[in-house]
Amino acid sequence: QKEVEQNSGPLSVPEGAIASLNCTYSDRGSQSFFWYRQYSGKSPELIMFIYSNGDKEDGRFTAQLNKASQYVSLLIRDSQPSDSATYLCAVIAGGFKTIFGAGTRLFVKA
Amino acid sequence: GAGVSQSPSNKVTEKGKDVELRCDPISGHTALYWYRQSLGQGLEFLIYFQGNSAPDKSGLPSDRFSAERTGESVSTLTIQRTQQEDSAVYLCASSPLGQRSTDTQYFGPGTRLTVL
Secondary structure: OOEEEEEOOOEEEEEEOOOOEEEEEEOOOOOOOEEEEEEEEOOOOOEEEEEEEEEEEOEEEEEEEEOOOOOEEEEEOOOOOOOOOOEEEEEOOOOOOOOEEEEEEEEOOO | OOOOOEEEEEEEEEEOOEEEEEEEOOOOOOOEEEEEEEEEEEEEEEEEEOOOOOOOOOOOOOOEEEEOOOOOEEEEEEEEOHHHHHHHEEEEEOOOOOOOOOOOEEEOOOOEEEEE
């Protein structure tokens, strides 16, 4: 079992819709959870982080964390074509190691 | 200020040669990370530096890989006797404090390594 799992996609949504990206992790001791966006050929850039159960909102983005279910998600409201990218879930487990999922490719159709 | 920089941006080498990749973190950032990303894959953690010490080297794939860092400055990742499976994009990231609960990592543009 991979430590951080994501559906590889592609996830295709129409412009203006809500895109829902999901991530599960295996280490119950994980403390911090991050979502990064990576455009093709570019480096990852942080969208947001979360470390408490519940929802955290930042503009069009909402991160949701459920530690009991070992599940973290990212919702993108009013999706735009410019949101088309690969979204990486990252988890800091024991020590300082950051474990990344393989990423979900999102395609927003204009 | 300047972001994380890496050099070279591209490196093509022959199997069996040694290569050295360089990372300049954001000034003042305590923590520095190396990752590699194979085509279409996620990021694979290699090593983490807090200052110039490396508390976590667990991700280095083999003893052909080594890394060092000078103070809270430049880091070099060295791959000896390169193999074709080493071909990947090597990404460096730095973060201000290295505190795991709030660490935001800022990534450099990467070095694309191709081993022929």
